[in-house]
Structure formats: structure tokens, C-alpha cells
Amino acid sequence: MTVDFIQDQLQSLRKASLYRRVRSVAGEQDAILTVDGRQVLNFCSNNYLGLANHPALREAAKEAIDRYGCGSGASRLISGNMTLHEELESQIAELKGTEAALVFNSGFQANTGVIPVLVGEADVVLSDALNHASIIDGCRLSRAKIFVYRHCDMNELERGLKNSPPDSRKLIVTESLFSMDGDEAPLADIVSLAEEHGAVVMVDEAHATGIYEPHGAGLVAKLGLGDRVLVQMGTLGKALGGFGAYVAGSQGLRELLINRCRSFIFTTALPPAVMAMAIAAIDLIKKEPERRQALRDNFQLLRGGLELLGYSLGTSQSQI
Numbered sequence: 001m002t003v004d005f006i007q008d009q010l011q012s013l014r015k016a017s018l019y020r021r022v023r024s025v026a027g028e029q030d031a032i033l034t035v036d037g038r039q040v041l042n043f044c045s046n047n048y049l050g051l052a053n054h055p056a057l058r059e060a061a062k063e064a065i066d067r068y069g070c071g072s073g074a075s076r077l078i079s080g081n082m083t084l085h086e087e088l089e090s091q092i093a094e095l096k097g098t099e100a101a102l103v104f105n106s107g108f109q110a111n112t113g114v115i116p117v118l119v120g121e122a123d124v125v126l127s128d129a130l131n132h133a134s135i136i137d138g139c140r141l142s143r144a145k146i147f148v149y150r151h152c153d154m155n156e157l158e159r160g161l162k163n164s165p166p167d168s169r170k171l172i173v174t175e176s177l178f179s180m181d182g183d184e185a186p187l188a189d190i191v192s193l194a195e196e197h198g199a200v201v202m203v204d205e206a207h208a209t210g211i212y213e214p215h216g217a218g219l220v221a222k223l224g225l226g227d228r229v230l231v232q233m234g235t236l237g238k239a240l241g242g243f244g245a246y247v248a249g250s251q252g253l254r255e256l257l258i259n260r261c262r263s264f265i266f267t268t269a270l271p272p273a274v275m276a277m278a279i280a281a282i283d284l285i286k287k288e289p290e291r292r293q294a295l296r297d298n299f300q301l302l303r304g305g306l307e308l309l310g311y312s313l314g315t316s317q318s319q320i
């Protein structure tokens, strides 16, 4: 068998200046990093609130290992919910103000798994052009007809809704705080359009969880739209400093995902230490709003400085 295609592909990536390599970081994730042996200021992390190395998260992880061990054994449908799965999910549901929540091993797995549960071959998914790769892949896996609307363009979204077959199920999926441009989706308009055209809405709060008042629940909660959004997903690995993801919504949604979502069913569950870290992080984001204020102060200071230097910040309204 020839493996020339590997070298050929690497060569074309290099030629197109698209070849990537992963830098080595010594020590912890922090504001100053040692990258490939050099000290640098870190502006690229999603560790927005500095929780990735917080003593409370470290302690929670250590205690969980002592009490519950290291691994979760299998998928939850096989080896069951551990106490910490249940505790974490009730903490997330309380934070988000939803009936229920379900944790996933990553945001990527949540998006690729959840969308195919919500729509199938006979349906339509309407997706913002700047949605994350995991949403794009979730849409593809669903086999629904995909309508990509121009970034935050409500006229185009409306056109897509009007052109969808009337008897198809329609799902609008968007990030709330966009991971690349740092701007906010017009969620109130999206929800109104969905209601007008009989569609349901899924919002990815990966970069918004932990960031918005009140209590860091996300942009959906800040705008009071929780009851009008079918699915809120977010990650535990960005502002919350750890790893994993959640889906928050109704009890029925949770039950359906447990029964149908392949990326929940066919994978080993999150381990105790990771869940304990997330529980500690949720406690901190509720108790310490000053962390969010510090983030806002920092990004405003940085914005001001960059603008003075003549940089354009595009449409960003945030830390991104």
C-alpha cells in the first residue's frame, strides 16, 4: 500500500501556507505563558475568567478523585449516572433556569450529536454562516436540508424559512456570542422569526457561558429568552476553566437525547474530577461577579489601546 498521499497532502498544505503545528506550552494556562521556551503574553485563550488553574477547581478535582476514583467506567446508559453527573446537571439547570440539563464530553460532541436528533432527512436546518465547525458537522450528519444564511442576516433567514417546505420541521441554529468575530447574534429577532414560521431554535453559548450577567448563565438568559429557545448548549472548557459541555432545556429534550443522541450513548462518561471542577466553577461564577467585571475592564482597556494604534476590531462587542 502506498502512503504517498500523506506526504503529498502535507506538501500541498505547506505550499498553500496552510500547514499548522502545535506549539509547546510549559507550565499552566495563564496570562503569561512559556511557549517554545519564550515568555509571551496570552491573548488567545478561552480561559476568560482565569478559572483553569483556580485553587477551588484544583481542590474539587482532588477531592472527587479521593471520593469517587478516576474513571466513570463506561457510558452512562451502561454503568449509570454517578452522583456527580446528577449534581452537575442540576447545577447547570439551575444556572440556566431550565427544567433539565445533560452533560456531554465536549461541545464538539454535543453539537454533532444533538442536531441529528432534532432534524432528519425530511427537515430543514437554517444555520448562520459563521457557526462553529461542530455545528456545521452536526447539520451535515443530520441529513436535513441545510440553508446557510449570511452572518446575522435576518432577511436571509426569513427567506430561508419562507422557502422551507411547510410540513418540514425547521431548526434555526446559531451561536450567541460568535467565536470568531466576537459579535452577538440578534437572538430576539431570531426567536421571533422562528415563532412566526413554526421553527425551533438551538443556541450555542460556548463563548457566552460564564460571561453575561446575571450569574454568568449566558446571552439567552440575559435577554430573558430561555422559554422561547428549545436547546441551549455550552461548554465547560472555556470560561468555566475545565472540560466538557452541557445541553439545557426541557425534561423531554433531556430524555430524548438520552435515548437517541449517539454522541451521548456511545461514549465513556465524563470522569468525576472533571465534573467536580465544573461544579466548583459554577459556584465561582455565581459568587464572584467581579471576575466578569475584570474581563470587561480588560477587554475595554485592550480595545482602547488597539484602536489608538489604528487596528480595526471588526464587529466584536466582547472579549473575542
Ligand SMILES: Cc1ncc(COP(=O)(O)O)c(C=O)c1O
Residues within 6 Å of the ligand: 105, 106, 107, 108, 109, 111, 132, 134, 175, 179, 204, 206, 207, 235, 236, 237, 244, 245
Ligand atoms: C462556538 C463553539 N461551539 C462549540 C465548540 C466546541 O466545544 P469544545 O471545545 O467543548 O469541544 C467551540 C470551541 O471549541 C466553539 O467555539
